[in-house]
Amino acid sequence: MTFLRSLATSKGDLSSITAPPFILSGTSLVEYSKFWAELPDLFVAPTMILDKEERAIAVVRWFIATLKGQYTSRNEALGSEKKPLNPFLGELFLGKWETELEGTTILVSEQVSHHPPVTAYAIYNDAYGIELQGYNGQKASLATTMLNVRQVGHAVLYIKKFDEYYYITLPTLHIEGLFYGAPYVELEQKTLIQSSSGYCASIEYSGKGYFSGKKNTFKAKLYAPDQSSLLYTISGQWSGKSTIVNEKKKSESFFYDATEHKVVPLIVKPLEQQAEYESQRAWEKVAAAVQVMDYDTIHLEKSKIENQQRELRKKEKEEGVKWQRRYFELIEDEGPLKEVAELAGIEPDEKVWRFTREAFEHSPDSKL
Numbered sequence: 001m002t003f004l005r006s007l008a009t010s011k012g013d014l015s016s017i018t019a020p021p022f023i024l025s026g027t028s029l030v031e032y033s034k035f036w037a038e039l040p041d042l043f044v045a046p047t048m049i050l051d052k053e054e055r056a057i058a059v060v061r062w063f064i065a066t067l068k069g070q071y072t073s074r075n076e077a078l079g080s081e082k083k084p085l086n087p088f089l090g091e092l093f094l095g096k097w098e099t100e101l102e103g104t105t106i107l108v109s110e111q112v113s114h115h116p117p118v119t120a121y122a123i124y125n126d127a128y129g130i131e132l133q134g135y136n137g138q139k140a141s142l143a144t145t146m147l148n149v150r151q152v153g154h155a156v157l158y159i160k161k162f163d164e165y166y167y168i169t170l171p172t173l174h175i176e177g178l179f180y181g182a183p184y185v186e187l188e189q190k191t192l193i194q195s196s197s198g199y200c201a202s203i204e205y206s207g208k209g210y211f212s213g214k215k216n217t218f219k220a221k222l223y224a225p226d227q228s229s230l231l232y233t234i235s236g237q238w239s240g241k242s243t244i245v246n247e248k249k250k251s252e253s254f255f256y257d258a259t260e261h262k263v264v265p266l267i268v269k270p271l272e273q274q275a276e277y278e279s280q281r282a283w284e285k286v287a288a289a290v291q292v293m294d295y296d297t298i299h300l301e302k303s304k305i306e307n308q309q310r311e312l313r314k315k316e317k318e319e320g321v322k323w324q325r326r327y328f329e330l331i332e333d334e335g336p337l338k339e340v341a342e343l344a345g346i347e348p349d350e351k352v353w354r355f356t357r358e359a360f361e362h363s364p365d366s367k368l
C-alpha cells in the first residue's frame with residue numbers, strides 16, 4: 001500500500017518512489033544505455049550496405065533488436081521489472097564490447113541531470129564508422145492499474161561513410177502487473193526513425209490483444225522519401241519473430257528472430273580500477289545489500305551517497321559555480337539534425353545533450 005501510495009504522489013518523478021525491497025535493483029539507470037548495442041553485429045551492419053533503402057531496413061532491424069534487452073531483460077534475469085538505482089549527477093558508466101568481427105565498440109553513459117533525471121550516452125565503433133548518441137528522461141503518471149511512462153529525449157545514429165543521420169524518437173511505455181508485485185514493461189504508441197536520406201520508419205507498438213493476441217507486438221512502416229509511398233511493412237513481436245512485406249511485390253519474408261540472437265556482454269573494468277564516480281563502484285555497497293535484501297544497509301549506504309551529493313551542491317552554490325558535466329554538453333540544436341527531425345514532423349528539443357568526444361579521449365576514463 002505504501003508503495004502504491006508513493007506511486008500516486010510521485011508527481012511524475014519516478015526517482016522519488018519508495019519501492020518495497022523485493023522490487024529494488026542494485027543496478028543504476030545509467031547502465032541502461034548499454035541496451036542500445038548489445039548486438040554489435042546488427043549495430044554496425046548498416047555501414048556495410050550501399051543501397052539507401054536496404055540500409056534504412058538494416059537500421060530498423062538493429063533498432064527492433066535492441067528492444068528485447070531494453071524492455072524485457074530484467075524480467076528474464078530477475079523475474080520481474082525492478083526499480084533501478086537513481087543515478088547521481090556526474091555518475092558514469094563506461095564499458096566496451098570486443099567482438100571478433102566488429103572489433104571494439106565503446107560506451108560512455110553519464111548522468112547529466114539529477115532533477116529531473118536525464119542520462120546521456122554515446123556508443124561508437126570506429127572500425128566501422130558508426131556512432132549512436134542520445135539522452136533520455138522519463139515522465140510518469142499513475143492510471144488505475146498501471147504506471148504510464150513517457151520518455152523524453154531522442155537518439156541519433158550517424159554513419160560516417162554516407163554522412164547519414166537517423167533521428168530516433170523513444171516509445172512511450174507502461175508498467176503492468178503492479179498489483180501482483182510482478183511489474184513488467186509493455187510498449188505503446190510509436191517510434192519514428194527519420195533518416196537524412198529521406199527514408200522514414202514509423203513503428204507502432206501494442207500489447208496483448210490489440211493488433212494480435214500477443215504481447216510485445218509491433219508494426220513498422222517504411223516510407224520512401226517525402227512519404228511518397230509505403231515500401232515495406234514489418235510486423236511481429238519485438239521479443240520474438242517478425243516478418244517483412246515488400247509492398248510493391250507483395251512478397252513476405254523473414255525479418256528478425258529475437259530468440260535466436262545472443263547478446264554480447266559489455267566489458268566493464270573491475271571495481272578496483274574504476275573511478276569513485278563510476279556507477280558500479282559508487283553503488284557497490286548498496287548493490288551488495290540489495291542482493292541480500294538488507295533494507296537497513298541499503299538505506300544507510302544510499303543516504304551516504306545522497307548526503308555527499310547534497311554537500312557538493314551546497315558547496316557549488318556557496319562558490320557560485322555550476323557542476324561541470326564530464327563528457328556531454330547542453331547545446332542549441334542548430335545542426336543538420338534539426339532539419340532531419342523536422343522532415344518527420346518531430347518538434348526537436350530546443351537544447352540537446354551532445355557528446356564531447358575530445359573531452360572523453362583526453363581523460364584517463366577513456367582507458368577501457
Ligand code: 0T9
Nearest residue numbers: 014023032070071081082083084136138149175183
Ligand atoms: C531507458 C528503459 C527506461 C530507461 C527505464 C520506467 C523505468 C525507468 C526507465 C525507459 C532505457 O533505454 C529503457 C527501460 C525500462 C524503464 C524502467 C522500467 C521501470 O519500471 C522503471 C521505473 C523507474 C520504476 O522502476 C518504477 C518502479 C516500479 C513500479 C517498477 C518496478
